[in-house]
Amino acid sequence: MSATLLAVVAAIIILLLVVSSGYLLRRKPTHLNTEYFQRKWQEAQTLCSSEATWPLAVINADKLLDEALKKSKYKGKTMGERLMAAQHEIKHNDEVWFGHKLRNKLVHEDLKKLRKKQVMDALIGFRGALKDLGALR
Numbered sequence: 001m002s003a004t005l006l007a008v009v010a011a012i013i014i015l016l017l018v019v020s021s022g023y024l025l026r027r028k029p030t031h032l033n034t035e036y037f038q039r040k041w042q043e044a045q046t047l048c049s050s051e052a053t054w055p056l057a058v059i060n061a062d063k064l065l066d067e068a069l070k071k072s073k074y075k076g077k078t079m080g081e082r083l084m085a086a087q088h089e090i091k092h093n094d095e096v097w098f099g100h101k102l103r104n105k106l107v108h109e110d111l112k113k114l115r116k117k118q119v120m121d122a123l124i125g126f127r128g129a130l131k132d133l134g135a136l137r
Contacts, residue, residue, distance in 0.1 A: 069086055
């Protein structure tokens with residue numbers, strides 16, 4: 001074999017290894033049970049009908065997104081870490097983070113007044129993320 005041919009074959013092998021390793025390092029998409037997530041999402045939306053249950057709607061939607069992240073095998077000890085791991089899959093990260101931070105305020109702080117716009121913005125963010133992950137259609 002000539003040196004030129006050997007160099008070309010070696011370059012092709014190296015190129016194939018580089019391309020395939022990038023492909024292999026990507027997460028394989030997980031197929032989520034969309035019927036289950038759709039049912040749980042409807043339950044969270046139902047809680048929006050009364051101002052008294054708005055906090056529960058945000059908390060349940062956040063919990064549902066975290067469940068989808070876990071089932072999609074995103075790594076992290078907390079939901080925040082899993083959201084960071086999934087940030088390239090989720091189109092509207094700011095909206096999702098708004099919802100997650102609102103949930104944290106509801107759970108860890110004494111948030112006196114919750115506005116309807118806050119609840120809607122949070123749920124829109126969670127819904128978008130669930131769609132991006134393939135949990136909702």
